[in-house]
Amino acid sequence: MMSFGAKITSWIIRLYTYKYRKNHLSLSRSVKFKNKKYNPPKGYRFEIKEIGGSKFEILSPNKPNENYSIVHFHGGGSTQKMNSMYRKVAEKLSKLSNARVYSIDYKTGENLVYPSVHNECYTAYVDLISTILKDKKIIAVGDSFGANIILSTCLRLRDNNLPLPEAIVSVSCCIDLAATGSSYEKNCYRDPLYALPKNQIFKEHEKDIRRTIKYIGDTSPYDKYLSPAYAEFDNFPPMLIQCGDAETSESDNDVLYEKALQCGINAKMTKYYGMWHDFQYLTPFLKESKQAWQEISDFIHSIMQ
Numbered sequence: 001m002m003s004f005g006a007k008i009t010s011w012i013i014r015l016y017t018y019k020y021r022k023n024h025l026s027l028s029r030s031v032k033f034k035n036k037k038y039n040p041p042k043g044y045r046f047e048i049k050e051i052g053g054s055k056f057e058i059l060s061p062n063k064p065n066e067n068y069s070i071v072h073f074h075g076g077g078s079t080q081k082m083n084s085m086y087r088k089v090a091e092k093l094s095k096l097s098n099a100r101v102y103s104i105d106y107k108t109g110e111n112l113v114y115p116s117v118h119n120e121c122y123t124a125y126v127d128l129i130s131t132i133l134k135d136k137k138i139i140a141v142g143d144s145f146g147a148n149i150i151l152s153t154c155l156r157l158r159d160n161n162l163p164l165p166e167a168i169v170s171v172s173c174c175i176d177l178a179a180t181g182s183s184y185e186k187n188c189y190r191d192p193l194y195a196l197p198k199n200q201i202f203k204e205h206e207k208d209i210r211r212t213i214k215y216i217g218d219t220s221p222y223d224k225y226l227s228p229a230y231a232e233f234d235n236f237p238p239m240l241i242q243c244g245d246a247e248t249s250e251s252d253n254d255v256l257y258e259k260a261l262q263c264g265i266n267a268k269m270t271k272y273y274g275m276w277h278d279f280q281y282l283t284p285f286l287k288e289s290k291q292a293w294q295e296i297s298d299f300i301h302s303i304m305q
Contacts (some may be wrong), residue, residue, distance in 0.1 A: 002274035003287040010246075014192040022197050024208040027079035029110060029147075032174065036084045041091060048105070050083065054120070057082060057103040059090045062119040065099045068137045068304050071165070072103040072122060073153075075144030075172075075278065078112045078215040081105075082224035089281055093141060096297040097304065101181030102128060113217030113300045114226050121149045122156050129163060139300055143278050145171035151256070153229035158235055167303040169296055173256055174249050178221035179210035181251025190246040193276050209248060229255045239264040240299040242292055244275030270295060297303045 002010070020030055040046035045060045070093050074086040075108040082105045090101045104124045106117055127140070140149040147170040157164050187204045188209055189195050196205055216226065224231035229252060239260055243253040253269060260267035272279065272288045 006274060006283075006286050006288050007277075009283055010192045010274065010276065010288060014195070017193055020196065021195060024201075024205070024211070026077070026211070026233075027193060029079050030273050035056070035081065038084070038087050044091075044094065044200070051124075052131050054127045055105040056124070056128075057090070057105050058100060059074070059087075059094050059103070061094060061098055061102045063098075065097065065304070068097065068099045068139060068166070069133055070094070070097060070099050070101045070300075071125060071138050071140050072101050073140065073142035073146035073149045074103060075142065075146040075174075076108070077145050077213060078117045079108050079110055081108050084236070085091035085281060088284070089143075092284070092293060093296075093300075096293070097139070097300050099139075099304075100135075110214070112215060114215055114219045117215070118149055118152050118225065122153045124165050125153050126162065138165040139167045139169065139303060141169040141171075141296075142173075143171035143281060144174050147171060148175050148177075148228060150234075151175060152225045154236060155224075155225060155228060155231050164235070164237055167299070169299065170239060170241045170245060170253075170256065172243045172281060173241070173252050175227060175256060176221075176249075176252045177213065177216055177227045179212070179249075181249070181255065183250035183252075183254075184210050184248050185247050187248050187250060190274075191248045191276055192246070194248045217275070229259075231259075233260050233263045233265055236260065238264065238303065239268070240296065241267060241269040242280065242295070243271055244273075244277065244279050245271040246274050247277045249277065268299070 043062050047058050049056055062167050072090055090103050094101045104121050106120045139149045154164050221227055222230050241253055241257050257269040275288050280289045283289055
């Protein structure tokens with residue numbers, strides 16, 4: 001059952017996004033997040049650094065855990081920059097783990113096409129593990145398109161016989177860019193971020209809700225490095241998979257979980273009833289979000305033992 005706060009928040013989001021949903025506009029391209037000057041919390045150091053040609057934002061506790069680091073892949077498609085929301089996420093990750101968080105600050109833009117972002121993030125990760133994090137233990141965390149990039153990066157690491165992270169945290173992953181899953185119809189009116197207005201019939205607007213993003217370019221949406229839903233995850237590390245059960249892309253998370261289990265991966269998936277895409281990040285004040293963050297904390301600590 002949804003908390004009262006989540007129900008109210010869902011309706012507020014639904015009202016805010018109505019003009020975008022009615023006209024089938026991409027939220028990641030239309031909504032601009034605040035990107036004000038960042039001041040780290042007391043007891044933390046923040047720096048922007050190039051490592052091996054890749055740009056990172058690094059948040060460090062004064063006395064960090066030197067055995068583990070977190071590499072953070074932010075979402076937002078190929079259009080949302082590293083922003084204030086994602087810096088707050090990095091704060092949470094650092095506070096719950098007492099580890100340095102390396103957020104990949106990849107280039108974004110409406111005209112980018114695959115494999116630009118994927119290549120940049122893969123190179124950034126390889127730069128890290130080849131230099132300052134060589135032989136170090138890493139936990140990779142990403143949401144939405146960022147979770148896609150993590151899985152794609154790990155596929156390439158595995159296929160190139162390079163070390164994978166110790167664990168993966170996937171939040172509201174978008175890994176089937178062909179958008180074939182059943183949840184696009186199941187949740188076509190439930191998702192407060194992406195749902196059709198009630199006066200629009202699914203069959204008439206199916207192509208709008210199963211949106212093909214411009215980033216795909218000329219690549220097949222079934223390419224496993226672009227859409228990891230079509231990959232196999234043999235030899236992958238443990239995974240925590242979270243999503244809301246009202247997301248239009250809920251089934252992307254189902255595919256990831258089912259395939260992980262088929263490959264013998266130690267995977268856990270938790271769905272939060274009535275919740276929307278990235279609810280943990282967008283609305284951290286809600287009861288459900290606090291529960292999700294506690295689960296992420298418990299998972300990370302189980303890996304760091």
